[in-house]
Amino acid sequence: MKLVFLHTSDTHGFLLPTDYQDKHDYEAPISLSRVSTAIKAQREKWGADKVVVTDAGDCLQGSPLASFCHKDESYERLDNFTAAYNEIGYDGRCLGNHDFNFGQDYLKHYIKKNTASFVNDNILDEKTDNPAFGQEYKIIERQDIKIGLLGITTQYVPHWEPEEHIRGLKFVSAFDQIKKLAPKLKKDVDILAVMYHGGFESDPVTGVATEPHNGENEGYKILKEIPEVDVFLTGHQHRRLNLVVDNTAIVQPGYRGECVAQVVIDLDKTSDGIKINSLETSLIETKDYEPDPAIVKDITDVDRQAQAWLDQPIAHLSEPAPIKSAFEGRTKGAPFINLLQQMQIYFTGADISATAVMSEKARGFTNQTVTLREVILNYPYANQLCKVRLTGKELKEILEHTATFLEKDNEGNINFIDRYIKPKPQLYHFDVFYPLRYEVDLSKPHGHRVVELTLHGKPIEDEHIYHLAVNNYRAMGGGFYPAYSMDKIEMMLDKDYVQMFTEYLTSGEVKVDTKQYYKFY
Structure with a gap:
């Protein structure tokens, strides 16, 4: 039977x-x-x-x-x-x-x-x-x-x-x-x-x-x-x-x-x-x-x-804030990523912000008029925003962890390692940071790949305390990162990302930052 x-x-x-x-x-x-x-x-x-x-x-x-x-x-x-x-x-x-x-x-x-x-x-x-x-x-x-x-x-x-x-x-x-x-x-x-x-x-x-x-x-x-x-x-x-x-x-x-x-x-x-x-x-x-x-x-x-709700316009930008592709956003940056980071700093008052490209289909805000549909499709998770207290040494450990996601092939092309693609795609674990300026040399051994790291022109100091804006999933341990723990969370906002984007983009003149802050080679 x-x-x-x-x-x-x-x-x-x-x-x-x-x-x-x-x-x-x-x-x-x-x-x-x-x-x-x-x-x-x-x-x-x-x-x-x-x-x-x-x-x-x-x-x-x-x-x-x-x-x-x-x-x-x-x-x-x-x-x-x-x-x-x-x-x-x-x-x-x-x-x-x-x-x-x-x-x-x-x-x-x-x-x-x-x-x-x-x-x-x-x-x-x-x-x-x-x-x-x-x-x-x-x-x-x-x-x-x-x-x-x-x-x-x-x-x-x-x-x-x-x-x-x-x-x-x-x-x-x-x-x-x-x-x-x-x-x-x-x-x-x-x-x-x-x-x-x-x-x-x-x-x-x-x-x-x-x-x-x-x-x-x-x-x-x-x-x-x-x-x-x-x-x-x-x-x-x-x-x-x-x-x-x-x-x-x-x-x-x-x-x-x-x-x-x-x-x-x-x-x-x-x-x-x-x-x-x-x-x-x-x-x-x-x-x-x-x-x-x-x-x-x-x-x-x-x-x-x-x-109908998704098509509601929530704001009008001075210029679009797109992502050319998820891969390029992760490895070279994009105006939308910078805008998201700016918003996280706006709500937390943090020194630095971290985020991931949350969707392979993310294209950022391709028009000056921003709708709810675009916000949710670019950030589909029900996360909350936190401010986390870290030492410079811990911050460096976190960046070194992100550097383990990448490798160079024999032709010199940069790729994400198989572990984060198979058996399950996990590139939403790969965070980028703003307005840190940093360079990562993938030819160096793990733990020694971050070769340049400054904030507003000053090197990150091991014993100095920095405040980082990041979502609660990461702040509470998601993604196998070192250094994060619940006792380091200083605040957690009771707002979702739709609410935050709506408030931020209508708060006044928001200038889209188009600069590149990180480089992998």
Whole structure:
């Protein structure tokens, strides 16, 4: 007999097939609406009595539509948004880190309106150590087969979220919780599946480390040390994974609803229990499926309002502030990057600002009139701005870390190293600094590549204290940077980047700085 898991993750509020770059384009090969049609087709193919449908979080934030829904204090738009997810008919879900971006009241309303069960094993009430949301496990029956579901989230959420978003919560190791719960639940079920909003710190096949083992991703450790897990339904890293390792099926379905991950288990039920004959994994491309009319109906009116909201002009510049390309912006600078840095200094009064190019499609402000659409497409994350206290020595360590992202090939071309491109693109971790003037010699060994470093014509001094404007994701440890820690945060603004751009660009005459401040060679 067959048992089929269909799994989604990291849809990030892309409910309709558009990335919002072009208000008239609804042909993008993504979206929850395409996911829904694909899942309905698979249910019909296999039979609903053989199918289990799961999701591993990061739904509430990420798209302009999601941002627009959050602007509604009545939560009516959130209800429409949630209704679209309810159309899928999930059997079990877990939370993602970005589901905390808008605070607990918003998240709790979303959970309450969901028809699916949320399973949560490692986000605990700090007073009781009980699951703060949802239930500890769920048991589903399909054709007299008992399936146990556990749900875990990356424990790293407190490194990214402001305290008010996670007050009263305790995030513990996903590995520790599954190590404790899996043997207990496996006794009562035939198949054990784990939904994990987290990924792999090492290659699942070779075991080679792919990132620092800091606890953000614990998938490899779970895979290798918890044999009770039959099906591992992952997310967070936006990877496309489908493989079987050590008799465990592993899947991860990419980003924005580009795929539905599928696990097909061929099994027999015998007098001695379940015998698994085979495990097969695959990724179903949703571009091959039309949007589900039910989801289109749920969200079309809200989406139409969101498109009008995105086209609102918020300011008029004296001249455009473009980015020629994401790569050139990172390696040579761009007027938009300087403008963003100027804004961060304006709000914090910091000496220096740091930011990344947040999107590969970022093109900055290509016209003098700036719209909300341009702000969100260039800075799509729900970050908050911080001011951080650092010594000159710590600042140099941070810049030396950014220098490890780059290398020169045999022809002398500058490239980003594979680690930040594969298996998951992570160039949003590469920060540039303003108005520091610095040069990086990539021929030198790591730790000695920053060869020129001045601020307003003066060298950076090791013992001097500098104040840096940077987003909370980085200030709280995101990106594996040295020197940053929560105790160094001096202030955190309660504004999002749309609010800041609106206020800054309408505060008076804003001169776009077109100078280049850094050089890599």
